Each structure stands twice: as C-alpha cells, then as structure tokens.
Amino acid sequence: MDTPIPEPPPRHTAARQWLLAAALLTVGLLPTAVVGAGLLTVCLLWGPDWAPLAPLLLFWFGITGAVARDRGPLPGRAVHPGDEPELAALVRDVADRLGFRAPLLVRIVPVVQASLGTARVSGVRTHVLFLGLPLLRTLTEAELASVVAHELAHHRHVNSRRATLLRYARSRLADRLDAPFRPLAPLAAPLLRASQPDFWQAETAADTDAARIAGTDATAAALRRTVRLHAVFEGLGEPWLSDLAERDAWPEDFYDALETALADPHVAHRAALAAADEDTIDPYAAADHPPEPVRLAALPALPGTGTYGGSPVPLRNAAEITRWCVHRLALQDGEDENDVEAVRLLDLPADELRGLDDDSPTARLFKATGHDTPEAAVTAALDTLADGTWRGLARRLEPGLRRVPRAVRAHVARTVWTAAVASALAEVLETSGWTAATRWTDTVLTSPDRRTVDLRELLAEAVTATDPTAPRALLPSTEETPA
Known part of the structure; x- marks a missing residue:
C-alpha cells in the first residue's frame, strides 16, 4: 500500500481565504439585500401591520426550498x-x-x-x-x-x-455574472x-x-x-x-x-x-x-x-446501464421508449446525420445580409471582413452579442460569423463538385482535386488576419480550374 500523499501548503493564508470568501458572498448578496431593503421599506410605509414580516417569510421560503432541493434523490x-x-x-x-x-x-x-x-x-x-x-x-x-x-x-x-465556503461564494457570484445585466461585474471580477x-x-x-x-x-x-x-x-x-x-x-x-x-x-x-x-x-x-x-x-x-x-x-x-443512460438523456420523465421512435444514428444516411446538427445558419445569413442565395450571402459577408464591418454582421446574426462581456465579445463574434459563413460557403462549394469529407459535419469538405478544407478553421484564420483572400479563392467565380 502506498504512503498517503501529503497536502501541499496553501497558496494563500487561511485568513486571506476567509476574507475573500466573505467579500465574494457580500458582493453576491448585494442585489438581494437591496431588493429586500426596498421591499421592507415599502411594507413599513404602506403595508398592513404584518407586512414587515413578508421579506423574512420570502427569505425563509427561499432557504427551505434550497434545502429541499439539496435533499432530493442522488443523480445517476x-x-x-x-x-x-x-x-x-x-x-x-x-x-x-x-x-x-x-x-x-x-x-x-x-x-x-x-x-x-x-x-x-x-x-x-x-x-x-x-x-x-x-x-x-x-x-x-x-x-x-x-x-x-x-x-x-x-x-x-x-x-x-x-x-468549501470560498468555492461556494465564487460559484454564486459567477452565476450572477451570467445574466444579461451585470452591475456587480466591476466589484466581482477582481x-x-x-x-x-x-x-x-x-x-x-x-x-x-x-x-x-x-x-x-x-x-x-x-x-x-x-x-x-x-x-x-x-x-x-x-x-x-x-x-x-x-x-x-x-x-x-x-x-x-x-x-x-x-x-x-x-x-x-x-x-x-x-x-x-x-x-x-x-x-x-x-x-x-x-x-x-x-x-x-x-x-x-x-x-x-x-x-x-x-x-x-x-x-x-x-447493455442495461447504457440503455438506462440513453433513456435519461432522451426521454422525458414518465415517458416510455415505446411511445417514441427508436433511431440508430449510425444507420442514418450521411446527409440526414449531418442535418441533425443544422440550426439554419445559412437562413440567418440570408436575413442578415439581405441576399437570398448562398454565393451572394457569402460574398457580402466576406466584403464585411474586407471593410472591417464584420462585427456588425455578427451582431445581426446574433443580437445577443450586445450583452456578451466586452472582454470576449470579439472572440464570440468571430465564432458566430464563422459558423454562419461556413455553412453557406459549404452549400456554394457543394454545387461546384466539392464533397463532404466526413459524415459528421458539413463544413469539412474535399475539393475535386482531393484537397480537404475545414471551412470554419479557414474562415476563423481569415477573421484573425482580417483578410478574406483565402476563402474568396474558393468561390467558383474566382477558383482556378484544376489541371
């Protein structure tokens, strides 16, 4: 039997960890405290005699509800x-x-x-x-x-x-920063x-x-x-x-x-x-x-x-464990497998299998660019890359980008722009003799001269370099005819 491994010394002193946990909890509870204070003030000024108890009752119900959820059945x-x-x-x-x-x-x-x-x-x-x-x-x-x-x-x-307290405090505060409105961010981030x-x-x-x-x-x-x-x-x-x-x-x-x-x-x-x-x-x-x-x-x-x-x-x-796990993922509570159709993914035609991962990005690109053909939409999208307005196109593709934290907004915008343009570009190339290189995704294609190109990766590199030359060279109107 091995000797138990000793714990390494902590990076921070115990006092500093306690202080960080207290500060994180305090910042995380600020919105609740403000709302509670406002509710209590309203109750005291305009409510009936028992009204001041309302915030305490709401707090009690919130605590007991959380405890009840924690005492639920174990997952798995x-x-x-x-x-x-x-x-x-x-x-x-x-x-x-x-x-x-x-x-x-x-x-x-x-x-x-x-x-x-x-x-x-x-x-x-x-x-x-x-x-x-x-x-x-x-x-x-x-x-x-x-x-x-x-x-x-x-x-x-x-x-x-x-x-444990520090992890809990970090988790609570991080959850609050997932909301579209993040007034706590300047205090929480440090x-x-x-x-x-x-x-x-x-x-x-x-x-x-x-x-x-x-x-x-x-x-x-x-x-x-x-x-x-x-x-x-x-x-x-x-x-x-x-x-x-x-x-x-x-x-x-x-x-x-x-x-x-x-x-x-x-x-x-x-x-x-x-x-x-x-x-x-x-x-x-x-x-x-x-x-x-x-x-x-x-x-x-x-x-x-x-x-x-x-x-x-x-x-x-x-076999039994696998079936149980698939049921937990795919079936609603109380739903029987006989009530829905069983499908074997590996037996589906490749086009249908790739279609399961299709969230209509080409249709969104049509709407965002104002064009109704894949080639015109891709050309317009590449033009925004050339003139520096591609972030605006990304916001039209995904309006929620405005609520993404500024520090990562450009990165997320690149992902949105790339996904939409890659899907439309794949449709253009498939009409020119390109074929899917894999049955799992429709944006990795093989050219007639046997080159394999991951369109998302190619477009991501183009955005990083702000140079649409490489993806433009693939378009039928500019692509060189193979010897």
Missing part, C-alpha cells in the same frame, strides 16, 4: 460492488493508494462527468463519486484510475471549511481573479497525485481525451438529442455514435479547437480549472505506482 445509477466488481476494485485500489478511508459510493451518470460529492446515507456522511458513462466506455483502466485519483485527491486539497489561483493550484496538485498513481502518460491522455469527449458531447451529442426529441425519436446507439465520431480525425481536431475556445472565454476569471495546456505543462514525469490495463474497465451490465 448506483454501482454495487457485486454487480460491477472490476469497477469497484479499481476505485477501491485508487482510494487505498491515496489513503482515502471515508465511506465511498459510486454512481454512473449519462454525461461526461467525473466529480466527488457528499450525501447522507442512513444518517452517515458519505462521499459519492460520479463517473460519466462516456468516460467508462472510452478511457483505459489506467486513464480511468487517473481520473478517479484526481477526484479523490482534489477533495483532499479543498476539503477545509474555508475552501475578487474572482484574486481567488482563482487557489483553485488552479488545487487542480494541478490533484493532477500530480493522479500521475503518482496512474503515471504521467495515462494522466495526460485522460485529460486530453476527457476534454475532447466533452466537446464532442456538447457539439454533436446534444444537438442530436435535441433534434430527435423534436421528432419524437430517441437514439438507441447514442454512445456508439459518439465514440465513432470522436474517432474521426476531423471531429477530434474540431473538438480540440472547441475546447481551446472554451478555455479562452473566461472574462471574469470564474473558471476553477486551468486550461488544458497549463495542466499538461504542470504534470511531473512519474511512472505511476499502480498497475492498470490498457483497455476500458469491463462493465458486466453494460
């Missing part, structure tokens, strides 16, 4: 050691190597998730490890051991009351930025502990694979589920299709770019996890003390 499907002995043995082995002695339950959830929570089971405070089925199906034993080790070690690094290093240090320390158990190679591979799997789940999986739900259908091979898509190099590359974009969009330093490159660079070179296999952990009830 319970894993009993007798049903899944291999998974239970791996989790217990990692816990033993870390010296994690607390009661620990394992539950499988349908999404890309790995986290550790707490719950009271028969009056006993118990830790609950949530593992996403996509991770269990995709990661090798060594990579999964790294993920489990990270979560258990991370809990040890942020298990103090002050760290506090979030000041408290972020504590959590980044805890993440990299947990990564180091994971590398001690599973090895650096497995830890790095697990991190890369998890990040890309999450991006594919959001970028392809969620649109599939949404589109099929509108058709009263559900994808019975959802996870098979997700894994097949991730194996496509074009999808994997697009997922890596999407993950990098997500790391970039953090205007208020609200992210508790460092970007992937930072975490990878911080990993020490360690061989690992555990011995784990190079294939996924076998699940003895894999």
Whole structure:
C-alpha cells in the first residue's frame, strides 16, 4: 500500500481565504439585500401591520426550498460492488493508494462527468463519486484510475471549511455574472481573479497525485481525451438529442455514435479547437480549472505506482446501464421508449446525420445580409471582413452579442460569423463538385482535386488576419480550374 500523499501548503493564508470568501458572498448578496431593503421599506410605509414580516417569510421560503432541493434523490445509477466488481476494485485500489478511508459510493451518470460529492446515507456522511458513462466506455483502466485519483485527491486539497465556503461564494457570484445585466461585474471580477489561483493550484496538485498513481502518460491522455469527449458531447451529442426529441425519436446507439465520431480525425481536431475556445472565454476569471495546456505543462514525469490495463474497465451490465443512460438523456420523465421512435444514428444516411446538427445558419445569413442565395450571402459577408464591418454582421446574426462581456465579445463574434459563413460557403462549394469529407459535419469538405478544407478553421484564420483572400479563392467565380 502506498504512503498517503501529503497536502501541499496553501497558496494563500487561511485568513486571506476567509476574507475573500466573505467579500465574494457580500458582493453576491448585494442585489438581494437591496431588493429586500426596498421591499421592507415599502411594507413599513404602506403595508398592513404584518407586512414587515413578508421579506423574512420570502427569505425563509427561499432557504427551505434550497434545502429541499439539496435533499432530493442522488443523480445517476448506483454501482454495487457485486454487480460491477472490476469497477469497484479499481476505485477501491485508487482510494487505498491515496489513503482515502471515508465511506465511498459510486454512481454512473449519462454525461461526461467525473466529480466527488457528499450525501447522507442512513444518517452517515458519505462521499459519492460520479463517473460519466462516456468516460467508462472510452478511457483505459489506467486513464480511468487517473481520473478517479484526481477526484479523490482534489477533495483532499479543498476539503477545509474555508475552501468549501470560498468555492461556494465564487460559484454564486459567477452565476450572477451570467445574466444579461451585470452591475456587480466591476466589484466581482477582481475578487474572482484574486481567488482563482487557489483553485488552479488545487487542480494541478490533484493532477500530480493522479500521475503518482496512474503515471504521467495515462494522466495526460485522460485529460486530453476527457476534454475532447466533452466537446464532442456538447457539439454533436446534444444537438442530436435535441433534434430527435423534436421528432419524437430517441437514439438507441447514442454512445456508439459518439465514440465513432470522436474517432474521426476531423471531429477530434474540431473538438480540440472547441475546447481551446472554451478555455479562452473566461472574462471574469470564474473558471476553477486551468486550461488544458497549463495542466499538461504542470504534470511531473512519474511512472505511476499502480498497475492498470490498457483497455476500458469491463462493465458486466453494460447493455442495461447504457440503455438506462440513453433513456435519461432522451426521454422525458414518465415517458416510455415505446411511445417514441427508436433511431440508430449510425444507420442514418450521411446527409440526414449531418442535418441533425443544422440550426439554419445559412437562413440567418440570408436575413442578415439581405441576399437570398448562398454565393451572394457569402460574398457580402466576406466584403464585411474586407471593410472591417464584420462585427456588425455578427451582431445581426446574433443580437445577443450586445450583452456578451466586452472582454470576449470579439472572440464570440468571430465564432458566430464563422459558423454562419461556413455553412453557406459549404452549400456554394457543394454545387461546384466539392464533397463532404466526413459524415459528421458539413463544413469539412474535399475539393475535386482531393484537397480537404475545414471551412470554419479557414474562415476563423481569415477573421484573425482580417483578410478574406483565402476563402474568396474558393468561390467558383474566382477558383482556378484544376489541371
């Protein structure tokens, strides 16, 4: 058995963490305090005798409602050691190597998730490890051991009351900054930025502990694979589920299709770019996890003390668990699978499969540019890039851009502009003999002379350089005829 890994010294003193938590909570409660004070004043001046109790009653109902929600059923499907002995043995082995002695339950959830929570089971405070089925199906034993080790070690690094309070305060304040109107931003941003290093240090320390158990190679591979799997789940999986739900259908091979898509190099590359974009969009330093490159660079070179296999952990009830997870994702509460049509994504024609991810960006480009043909709309969009008015076109495509924080508005505008123009440009090129290079997306095309071009990436580079030359060269009217 390994020696338990000691906790590293905290970056900030305990007093500073307490002060940061108090300041974050105070700023986060300002709107509630202002509204409560206003309501109390109105009640005192114009309300009946019992009116001053109204704000207190509202506060009480809010607290009891939050407690009731916290006491709801645990998410996910319970894993009993007798049903899944291999998974239970791996989790217990990692816990033993870390010296994690607390009661620990394992539950499988349908999404890309790995986290550790707490719950009271028969009056006993118990830790609950949530593992996403996509991770269990995709990661090798060594990579999964790294993920489990990270979560258990991370809990040890942020298990103090002050760290728990600081995380809670950061989360509440960050949630308030998601609203379109953000009067707290000038006060919140410096506090979030000041408290972020504590959590980044805890993440990299947990990564180091994971590398001690599973090895650096497995830890790095697990991190890369998890990040890309999450991006594919959001970028392809969620649109599939949404589109099929509108058709009263559900994808019975959802996870098979997700894994097949991730194996496509074009999808994997697009997922890596999407993950990098997500790391970039953090205007208020609200992210508790460092970007992937930072975490990878911080990993020490360690061989690992555990011995784990190079294939996924076998699940003895894999079919039953998979079906349960798909039902949780695709079916409404109380809805039976016989009430909706079962669809196999991998059996759909490629055009129909790509159409599941179509949110009509070309139609929005038509409306924003005032043109009704793809070629004219693309030409007009590229003209805005040439004359510097492309941000205005992005705002017409997505009016909500005006409410995006200024620090990341240009980045989000580029994404909006690129997505719409890429879709229309793909339609133009397909009429000129270009074909889809993959069955998963319609904006990666192969030219008649066998060149493969990711239109979104090409257009994003054009926006960055404010030079439409490269995408214009693809248009039929300017493209050179291949020899």
